[in-house]
Amino acid sequence: MNRFVSSFFFPIRYLLFFLSTNSFFIHCVLLIIFLFSISQVRADNHYEVVTNKGVGENKLSANSLRSIFSMHLKTWSDGTKIRVFVFPDDDQLHQVFSKEKLNVFPYQLRSTWDRLVFSGTGQAPIKVNSVEEMLEKVTNTPGSIGYLWRANINENVNVLEIK
Amino acid sequence: MKMLTCSRLSSFLGILPQKMLIQGILLLVFGVISLSIQGQNLHTKEAIVIQENPAINLAATQLPSQVTVPKKSSWVNNAFDWYQKKSMQGDFQIHGFIGQSYILSSHNNVFGHSTSGAGGSFGLTEAGLNASFRPLPKLLISAQVLSRRAGEGSSGMPRLDFAFLDYRLYSHEANQFGIRAGRLKNPFGFYNDTRDVPFTRPSILLPQSIYFDRTRNLALSGDSVQLYADVGHSRWGTFSTQVGLLFPIVSDRDTERAVLVFPNMHGHLTREVSYIGRGIYETNDKRIRLGVSGIWLNSNYDPPVGEKILGLPITSGSLQFSPVYFSAQYNSERWSLTGEYAIRHFAYSGFHHDTIDKTNFFGESFYVQGEYRITPKWETFIRYDVMFTDRSDKNGKNWVLQDPDHLKGFEHSRYAKDFTVGLRWNVTPEFMVRAEYHHVNGTGWISRLDNPLLNQTEKNWDLFAIQASYRF
Known part of the structure; x- marks a missing residue:
């Protein structure tokens, strides 16, 4: 359950961070993490x-x-x-x-x-x-x-x- | 899609030199998002607590579900027990709603004396109470009483809105087939079945081009027998149809004034067998909904002895009103886009009167509407709604030629173009407040009972309405 709460928060933090930096590499990595953590919300199957x-x-x-x-x-x-x-x-x-x-x-x-x-x-x-x-x-x-x-x-x- | 938006946003922000500004905006966005999440968060925590203590749950289930009180054996108690048991199992249900609106218009009366000169009007009150009972697995009995106070057309006198039996003849997975008989809501368009329930409609005034309030009683429900079928497919979606025979309700004044298009017709309408049908296709996720509905409405007009129209005598004759509706909707989590189009055939025949028997025209209407759910509590919508009484005479010029002395300058009573924006606040799931603003060009759909004199109607007008509604 905690995962559910945090997965709500983390994507937004990643998103904000990656918007505020300029490195292309970091953009890509954070974007992937962002999308992955969204899919985690979807896969919650308890x-x-x-x-x-x-x-x-x-x-x-x-x-x-x-x-x-x-x-x-x-x-x-x-x-x-x-x-x-x-x-x-x-x-x-x-x-x-x-x-x-x-x-x-x-x-x-x-x-x-x-x-x-x-x-x-x-x-x-x-x-x-x-x-x-x-x-x-x-x-x-x-x-x-x-x-x-x-x-x-x-x-x-x-x-x-x-x- | 998210990826696209994000990358665009980031490249856009990257161009801006002022990093301070960016961080400021981001802080603001973060603040708003975390605020809106807080509500959900509280809820989540509750769920966690409950979930981590299964022992407590077990204990709870072992408790007797009801406190048993020693009872006297009387039929009152038996009836009460029966009701309690049936309603706990959901077999017997009672639901209801009440809504009160305030309407202020710059010109033209809508539901009472709504003009700003009269200080607006609290003239629209809607209330309904319904009960449904499932005595057998396949049998449903339901009835609703409706009271609607809306200007001259509806006095608020409670009426039987629907009361019928529904028997499921065949049922297998997502495929259903059944029959309904009694007084039934007329199924047409997306909203007609529940048009008087504020919660189920997108706005205080439904798009009047399609859902005329002045012929509402005619359109609303009728004594009817209907067959219905749902055919579901695991990939393609569900197709639902309803077809039926009905006797429409034509005996109210507003309907008569709207349907009897010639002045000084003082006779009455009697009802004849009419037909109705609707088919709706939905994808399984209900994102796309497409519908077609049609009505073939028949009624007879009996003039009083010796009635003359435009100086010539008339006999009893028949009126036919046969609209066809096309409906489409797209739903996403936040957005809903809805459009409906209607072509309405209207014909008089058998009156032995040249002018009247020549009355045969097509009306045309459509609207497009976008709804946006800002949060589950706040919704907003925007709509453009158009109607033409006669599609071959959209600006009313030919209509004026019938009687130029009296009708000149009132071409606007033959069309209406309504631009609407609105905001809705779902205070709780049971209580809702909303407001909307209309700018209307034309008076095609205003009630003739509320606006008896043509020369007091105004072509360009505005309307503001607020509504509070409760349901259970």
């Missing part, structure tokens, strides 16, 4: 998609996952209800999860949900405010799906593999 123990699936395609979190796919393959849990829009894990796993920006998810809710054609996911609440809800709600930092995952939930 979270998983989790489901209730009762959910039969243990693999899901990226397309289905996006469809579930866009609130379009509403049932598991055995016909039972999918219940989606998310963190608030400005939560860090929510942002990382939606950008990396779903490949959409959080504001796009929000507008998709708003369109469904206020035209009546769908429902919103259920918002949880803490890691504890996410774990508790996914553990106890049949058909639930959510996401958690790896360190918070315990044996009461299933981890889904995303193909």
Whole structure:
């Protein structure tokens, strides 16, 4: 996690430093470091998609996952209800999860949900405010799906593999 | 892209001899960036604390999730328990919103007496409450009541905005197929489905060229049966369609005044079966969205006995309004670029009246809009919006020739060109405040109920609006 914080800061420092010097060599080196540390932010992968123990699936395609979190796919393959849990829009894990796993920006998810809710054609996911609440809800709600930092995952939930 | 910008910036800065100046600018940039990161940083620290103490989390999960209170067995308690359980699982949901706007215009009334002479107007109030329930995995029931107070056209009387059943007939991965029946929102363009919810629209006034507020009730929702389908492909994206039959809502005065284009038509409109359809293609990352929608709206006009228009008697006749909309959007993390184009066919027939039966023209509208998210809390937009009532008579000159004595000088009521800039502040995810400024040339879309006298309308005018809105 510390890596995440520092990787936010370091690129900017490198950038500022390399802007303020005149050596071409230093420019190149720092630019590479800058781009590399950005890609590190992207590769941060310390979270998983989790489901209730009762959910039969243990693999899901990226397309289905996006469809579930866009609130379009509403049932598991055995016909039972999918219940989606998310963190608030400005939560860090929510942002990382939606950008990396779903490949959409959080504001796009929000507008998709708003369109469904206020035209009546769908429902919103259920918002949880803490890691504890996410774990508790996914553990106890049949058909639930959510996401958690790896360190918070315990044996009461299933981890889904995303193909 | 980043590399390019950086290297350009550095070479540009390298040319400048004043190193002091550069360092000053860099300091400033660094200050701004670190300030903006501070917020995220706080959040991150919280996450770390939580993450490093899994033991605490475990303990938390072992606690009973709810405090159980001994209960009397009455149906009230049972109903309450049922509601609590269903809403905790998300099967039963209630959402709502409220928005209040203040509008000040230099000339021409928009939503009440908004002109500066009258001190502006608090005439636009929007509120909605909706409930949705999923009793079965594939069945969704939802309804919304809407109250809108907006000038003479909308009194604020609550009305049933939508209420319908949605049954999913087929569902496999990203492919869905289903049916909806009841009162449904009319799907057209990017914004019509949720046009009254301040949070879902880009501005206080939607681009009026496409989303006319004066025929809003006609356009908004109708009693309808619709089929819908989403077809998803892991590489190419998703194509979503909705097609349906509907009975439009034509029985309000503002719609009648807007649709009945000849003066002194005092009869009423009755509704006929109409058709609607929309297809939207989205890439999987929702960066590109392309849409086509069309409506084939039919209604009948019944004149009062002995009604004469331009001195000649008329009979009942039919009106046809068939617009087609093309929509396109590009989304990046910070930018969204949106454009919509509409061509609107309007025809009268069967009135046994030469002039009226000849009424057959195409209106044309489009807008382009850029939105920029400065931070997640601050957004800004800029838009240029154009409409022509009759595309073969863009400056209104031919229209004036119909009746030069009365219409001369009011060519501007046949078009409108609106330039808008706006700023939005998302104070919290639930509360938002925004402001916008319009400079408009033309009066093509202003409400005729709010502006009954042509000679009190003004060709060039400005409008300023602020709005506060809350949702849950």
